[in-house]
Structure formats: structure tokens, C-alpha cells
Amino acid sequence: MQSRSNSNPSQPPQKLPSQRWRIAPAKVGLASKLALSTRLSPLLAQFLINRGIETQEEAYIYLYPESQEMPPPVEEFPDLVISVEILKEAIANGTKIAICGDYDADGMTSTALLLRALRWLGADVDYAIPSRMKDGYGINKRIVEEFASEGVGLILTVDNGISAHEAVSRAVELGITIIITDHHDLPPILPEADAILNPKQIPEPSHYRGLAGVGVAYILAVTLAQELGQLKGLTTQILELFTLGTIADLAPLTGINRRWVKRGLKLLPKSELTGVQALIQIGGVSEEQKELKPDDIGFKLGPRINAVGRLSDPQIVIELLTTTDPGIALERATQCEHINKERQERCEQIEKNAIALIEETPIDWQEARVLVIVQPDWHHGVIGIVASRLVERYGVPVFIGTYEEGNPEKIRGSARGIPEFNVFEALQSCHDLLGKYGGHKAAGGFSLPAENLSAFQISLSEFAHQCLEVEHLKPLIEIDTEANFSQLNFRLYKQIDTIHPCGIGNPDPIFWTPNVRVVDQKVVGNRHLKLTLSQDNEPNQITAIAWRWGEYFPIPSRVDIAYKLRENSWNGNIAVELELVGIRASSVAPLPPKKAEFSHNNRRYTCSLWESLNELRIKNPEGKVLAIQKGQKTGLLGVNREEAQEVDVTKPAYFQLIKAAIRALEIEGKG
Known part of the structure; x- marks a missing residue:
């Protein structure tokens, strides 16, 4: 240390x-008035004003989101009624249902949520999650054909599928009904599914617009259970999974998300789910907390779930979140813990390698206004995390990739953006160079032939120059007050x-x-x-x-x-x-040093007191400087910083010299 x-x-x-710091303009009068009416600190009143909340009534809705009236989901999602009818018929007829999820926390919690709900409602249901290493993101033809061979009559995607034209077309060819539930940005043409539930189809002001994949799954499960009269006893367990997935996926905590997450955070410390209890125990979350905080999920529970999808078999998490056996739950939670430690080590190493590559080779990302970095032998299960860290460090959009294992002609990567840059639109602008791609404003994933890498870099740079100025290329800190x-x-x-x-x-x-x-x-x-x-x-x-x-x-x-x-x-x-x-x-200019001259043992010295540094400097006739900081027993002696030697200033010679310098400064100050 x-x-x-x-x-x-x-x-x-x-x-x-x-x-770059962006400090919100202070509205002192309005903040004082709002503080009085809400009994909040003026600091938090200013925080509310910065969020567009300026009246007592608006503050009440913000503080108590349950008090706000929300339209029912069936009024918001055009295909929700037909989705419920398809599922009701499948359950009634004993049709085999298969869920195709994703390997991130959102996809795995969505899968577990619908497995629990559909089993509760008596459905014949199973699931599959694509392999990150072999398949990449989203449902594909191979999975559809495997489902068909197993007699599946209804496929339900969660957290993926909105761009899966080929897979959906194959399902239609095979006579399989398919419902897509997803939250990623919409492609220009939607797949030919029987029903699509995606909040991006809803107008921007809607309270449901910010739902993650797990939020769409939650709405579908609740609406279906209500229709079948079997909601009682189900809500709590699936609300817990909604809360885990929403926060872990970094979905916006606004609108309906804020209302439901606030409720779910109170449930989690006394979770009804055996697996969540084990995860809380392993994750180091205090069992005495009355409610969890988003950071408990974002930094403790979520990473342990996500790590499995990045490096191992998502089945570990699905079993964790669906089991009722405490022994299995603890075993799976322990596996999550070990895999997360491996994930941390891999991230650390790749981040170090990436920083060395950026700073030791001529990668002119400031000129390009986007950082594209591709290296072999990086695990593409963790490069998305590294991309986020590089954005934090350099403040530039980052597209990071690695070559497919055993196929150096194909690159798979992850992207992370900054506020002024839309990752999904950037990928769309390069669609002719890419294989698969998807995502949203802040993040995305992509694959491309290695031979297209140079053209991809040029195309991204051209896109970045349309929306970014040089001053944007620093991490932005938004400050309230x-x-x-x-x-x-x-x-x-x-x-x-x-x-x-x-x-x-x-x-x-x-x-x-x-x-x-x-x-x-x-x-x-x-x-x-x-x-x-x-x-x-x-x-x-x-x-x-x-x-x-x-x-x-x-x-x-x-x-x-x-x-x-x-x-x-x-x-x-x-x-x-x-x-x-x-x-x-410091934005406050430091005070100039106090200076004095004095004699000690028949020699002339100059001294200065730098109050901003809490440091006394004494210079002898030969140009050597003794620098001492208040309260320290050692100082530095030398003609320059590079060659200065550490000395013990409690020794009499130095101690007396320091006393003489302090007396000289006191006399100078009185003069």
C-alpha cells in the first residue's frame, strides 16, 4: 500500500x-421554495429541478411513483392481446413452447421469468440460449431447426429476435408460430413473426418506452396470468427477476421501470426465490438491509449473473433462478462467484493490453473521433466491459473486437458510445460491411469479415465526424450542484x-x-x-x-x-x-507564498511558505533546497526534484534551521 x-x-x-464537467445552472430561489414544500435539503431540491421537477406536485409523483396513474400495457403494445391469445391456446392444447433467450443478465432473467410464469400456468415449456462462442447473439436457423426436431410448436424470443429475419423466416417455413419479445432498436423492416412486443414500437413519451427485455417478458407474463385468473402467488417472484434484469441491463430507471423497480428492491432482501437468496449470500449483500439499492445489483449481483453468460454456460444462471432446492441454489451461486472472479482477471488483463496498444502505437483516435481496436486471443465474452472502461478513460466511442476462435477471417466485437454518439445508427451506417449487428444508442454488438476492417474504421470515422466535435472527446461529468x-x-x-x-x-x-x-x-x-x-x-x-x-x-x-x-x-x-x-x-488560484530572508550560523538563507501545498522551503547559498511538509519527520534536500534526497528533519541541525526560518516568516508577516 x-x-x-x-x-x-x-x-x-x-x-x-x-x-469535461457540465455543472447545472443554480436556481437558488426556486430550489429554496421547493425545499420548503418538500422538506428536502436545498441540494436535493436543485437535483429535482435539474430533472425537470419544479413543483410540489411533480416532486410528490417522483418520490412516490406508485401515486401516478399509468395506462394499462394492452393500450400501449399493439400485439399484446394477440400474444396472450396465442399463449392461452398453446397452453390449452398442450403445445410445446420453447423460449429462446440471450446470454446477458437481461436475457437470462427474462428466460427464467417466463419459464417460472409459464410453468406456473401449466405450459409445456423449455428453453435454449445461443452459445456466445459458437452462435453469437440472438436466435438463428440452427436453433429453430433444433426446436422443430423436438416438436416445438411455439417459439418465444426474449431480449432478442427483432433483427432475426433469417431465423424467423425459417420458423415460418417449418410451420412454427413465433412471438418476438425484444427491446433493441428496430431495423428498417421487421421480421414476419406472428406477434412482436417491443417498446421501441411505442411513441417516445410512453412510460413503457424504456423497458428492457425482462420488462417486456414481465408484462407478457402478468397479462397472461391475469387472463387465466392465476396471477396470485406469481407476481412477487417474477417482479424480483424483473428488478434484477432491469438494473443489470442498465435500463433507464424512469417511467414504469422506476415504479416497479422501487417495489422490487423492497422485496429482494427477503426474496421468495431460493436462487436469489443464495446469490445475495454469496454476493456480499447485507441481509439486514430493509431494501436493496440499485448499486447492490449493479455492482454485486448483476456482475455475477453476467459473468456466467460471458464465460460459461447460461444454464447455470437459469437453474439458479428457477430452482427451489437450497443446495442446488448455493452450488450454482458459488459457480457464479468463481466465474465472476475469472471474468475480473480477464478484464484486467485485456484492459492493460488495450491501453498499452493505444498509448504505445500511433492510434490517432482523436483525429478519427472513434476508437476501433481489434486483437486476436481476446475473449469476446468480456470485451464489452473493456470497451466501457476505455470509454470512461478516453471519452471516445469505442468499437473493440477479436477474431473468431479458429476463424481469423471473421471478427466479432462490442461497441460503447458517448452521449453525443448513437452506436446503433453508427452500425447501421456500416451495414454493407457487417455480418450481424444490433443494439441501441449506448451499446451494440457486431461481426464482420476481417478484410472489411479498414473500411469499417473509415466508415465509423466518417459517421463520428458528423456528430462529434473535438471537445466531445472527454468523459462527461454531469454535476447537479x-x-x-x-x-x-x-x-x-x-x-x-x-x-x-x-x-x-x-x-x-x-x-x-x-x-x-x-x-x-x-x-x-x-x-x-x-x-x-x-x-x-x-x-x-x-x-x-x-x-x-x-x-x-x-x-x-x-x-x-x-x-x-x-x-x-x-x-x-x-x-x-x-x-x-x-x-x-483547483479552480481557485493558490495564494502566493510568504517569503523571507534570514541568517543562521553565519550563513544567509531564503525561505518561502507555500500554504496551498502546506510546505516550507529553505534555500542555502549553494542553491540547495530543503522542502518540508507540516507534520512530517522527513524532508527533501537537493538542487532539483529529480536528485533530491530524503533527510530526517528532526536532527538538531535541520530542526534549528527550520525554527529560524519560521521566526523569519513570522517577523516578515508582522512587518
Whole structure:
């Protein structure tokens, strides 16, 4: 563990994350009025205003989403009634139903949800999930033909199928009825399925527009169970799966998602699902929590589910989420844990390789305005995560790929975007160069012949130049309001609880504080930066964590910070600390140093006190400088930073020299 009480004067100029900050305009009068009417902190009132909520009535609906009237799903989804009729008939006739899911958390929770619901309703149902390694994303002809050979009469896709023209056509040829449930962006021509449920078919203002695949599956299951009069006893278990899948898939927590997720988060700590209980136990989520938070799923439960689909057999997760046997549940949850650790190691290695490649070879991504990087032997189950990390680091759209195992002539990849760039539209613009592709605004997947790689890079760059300026190529930090450390207390933290769930589309409050002093800093764990911070005129210090920012150690002693609040529980002690999301050089100009000249042991010295660095510097006639920071027992002595030697300033010679310098500065100050 590295530790430093302040930035070491022997270090070269510090490197900080390259970011662009967008601070919402303060509306002090309106925030004060809204704070009074809602009894919220003015900080959170400003947060609501930034979300377009300016009245007490609007705030009430936001805080209590159950109070808002929502249209029934049958009024929103044109094919919902026919889908339910098809399923009712299939159940009544004993028709064999097959679910084709996807290998990500959304697809697996969707599959488990419909398996539970259809079995509850008496259906003859099974499932298949394409192999990430052999099949790639979505239903295909091979799966359709296997279903046909098994006597399947009805195929139900979840979280895929909206672009699967070939597979759907094959199902029609074989006389199999097919219902597509998906949430990905619509292609120009839709497949010839018997029914399609996709929220992208619904007009933009709809409360149902942001549903993930698991949300569409949930609506279908609930509507069908209501029609059959068998909803009682089913809702809770499938609502839990809806909540897991929605958050893990980074679906927007707005509209109907916000209402149902808020309800589901309260159910999960006392889950009715044996597998979820095991996952919570293995995932390190406190069993004492009254309700889970989106971060518990986003950073603890979701990754353990997702890792299986990335590196192993999705059947592990389906069994976990459908079993009623505690022994099997614990065994499958333990498998998820081991696979997730492997996923972390692979991600770490690929990320390091990618960064080295970008920074050590002439990849001019700023000129191209898009970063395209393809290497052999990368596991395409995890490159999507690496793409997200590269976007966080460089602030540019990232398209990352690897060659198919045993087929170097084919590339498969993942893409992640930035706010001003639409990934799905970018892929559409290159459709003539690609094999399969799909996704939405923020992310996508694609495959292409290796011989098309150069043309693909050029085409993406041309698309990027149409929507991106150079100033867009930095990670964007959206900030709600400025806060003083005196405002950061448990009362504020508990109020933030009332505005949950926060996440995509409805992000957590981000505060910022200018010109904070770094009292202590160290690198902990897996390259995380842990800080102790103070603010001038505030007596209390506060702890902060900056995930995976160890490379910026040591940071300057004065910085502006942007952050979320988090709770840290340790040995029964609970404290509010900061989770940094942004950091930049202080926007407050540092005070000039205090200077003085003095004599000591018949020699002339100059000295300066740099209050912004908390550092005293003493220079002798030969040009050597002794630099000491307050409270430290060692200092640095040398003519320059590179050659400075560490010395013990408690030794009498140095100690007396320092006392003489401090006296000289005090006399100069009084003069």
C-alpha cells in the first residue's frame, strides 16, 4: 500500500483524469421554495429541478411513483392481446413452447421469468440460449431447426429476435408460430413473426418506452396470468427477476421501470426465490438491509449473473433462478462467484493490453473521433466491459473486437458510445460491411469479415465526424450542484434514499466542492485511490474513494472534486464518505507564498511558505533546497526534484534551521 500525506515535492507535475464537467445552472430561489414544500435539503431540491421537477406536485409523483396513474400495457403494445391469445391456446392444447433467450443478465432473467410464469400456468415449456462462442447473439436457423426436431410448436424470443429475419423466416417455413419479445432498436423492416412486443414500437413519451427485455417478458407474463385468473402467488417472484434484469441491463430507471423497480428492491432482501437468496449470500449483500439499492445489483449481483453468460454456460444462471432446492441454489451461486472472479482477471488483463496498444502505437483516435481496436486471443465474452472502461478513460466511442476462435477471417466485437454518439445508427451506417449487428444508442454488438476492417474504421470515422466535435472527446461529468462539507451528513444521505431508485436515465445526485485540501492519500486494493479531505473553515475531515484511479497517485494537494455520497460500515461504525467521479486542478488560484530572508550560523538563507501545498522551503547559498511538509519527520534536500534526497528533519541541525526560518516568516508577516 502506498501512502502520502500530501503531494511529494520531488514528484513531477501530477496527471489528472481528462474530463469535461457540465455543472447545472443554480436556481437558488426556486430550489429554496421547493425545499420548503418538500422538506428536502436545498441540494436535493436543485437535483429535482435539474430533472425537470419544479413543483410540489411533480416532486410528490417522483418520490412516490406508485401515486401516478399509468395506462394499462394492452393500450400501449399493439400485439399484446394477440400474444396472450396465442399463449392461452398453446397452453390449452398442450403445445410445446420453447423460449429462446440471450446470454446477458437481461436475457437470462427474462428466460427464467417466463419459464417460472409459464410453468406456473401449466405450459409445456423449455428453453435454449445461443452459445456466445459458437452462435453469437440472438436466435438463428440452427436453433429453430433444433426446436422443430423436438416438436416445438411455439417459439418465444426474449431480449432478442427483432433483427432475426433469417431465423424467423425459417420458423415460418417449418410451420412454427413465433412471438418476438425484444427491446433493441428496430431495423428498417421487421421480421414476419406472428406477434412482436417491443417498446421501441411505442411513441417516445410512453412510460413503457424504456423497458428492457425482462420488462417486456414481465408484462407478457402478468397479462397472461391475469387472463387465466392465476396471477396470485406469481407476481412477487417474477417482479424480483424483473428488478434484477432491469438494473443489470442498465435500463433507464424512469417511467414504469422506476415504479416497479422501487417495489422490487423492497422485496429482494427477503426474496421468495431460493436462487436469489443464495446469490445475495454469496454476493456480499447485507441481509439486514430493509431494501436493496440499485448499486447492490449493479455492482454485486448483476456482475455475477453476467459473468456466467460471458464465460460459461447460461444454464447455470437459469437453474439458479428457477430452482427451489437450497443446495442446488448455493452450488450454482458459488459457480457464479468463481466465474465472476475469472471474468475480473480477464478484464484486467485485456484492459492493460488495450491501453498499452493505444498509448504505445500511433492510434490517432482523436483525429478519427472513434476508437476501433481489434486483437486476436481476446475473449469476446468480456470485451464489452473493456470497451466501457476505455470509454470512461478516453471519452471516445469505442468499437473493440477479436477474431473468431479458429476463424481469423471473421471478427466479432462490442461497441460503447458517448452521449453525443448513437452506436446503433453508427452500425447501421456500416451495414454493407457487417455480418450481424444490433443494439441501441449506448451499446451494440457486431461481426464482420476481417478484410472489411479498414473500411469499417473509415466508415465509423466518417459517421463520428458528423456528430462529434473535438471537445466531445472527454468523459462527461454531469454535476447537479455545489456543496459544502458541512452539508454532507446522515440527514442528507437518508434523504437521498427517498429519491431512489437512481441509475441510468435518472442518475444519482452528483455534488461538487471546489478547492478541497488533500490531507492524506494512498493506493488501496485493486488500484483504488483513498483520500482524506478537508475544506477550509470546516472542522471535519471526510474520507473519499476513487475507484481504479490509483494511476493518478499522488494527486495535487488542492483540487476540485465531483462525487456521490456513499455509506461505509466498518466494525459497527457507520460513516458517510464520498465516491469520487470527477477531479480537476483547483479552480481557485493558490495564494502566493510568504517569503523571507534570514541568517543562521553565519550563513544567509531564503525561505518561502507555500500554504496551498502546506510546505516550507529553505534555500542555502549553494542553491540547495530543503522542502518540508507540516507534520512530517522527513524532508527533501537537493538542487532539483529529480536528485533530491530524503533527510530526517528532526536532527538538531535541520530542526534549528527550520525554527529560524519560521521566526523569519513570522517577523516578515508582522512587518
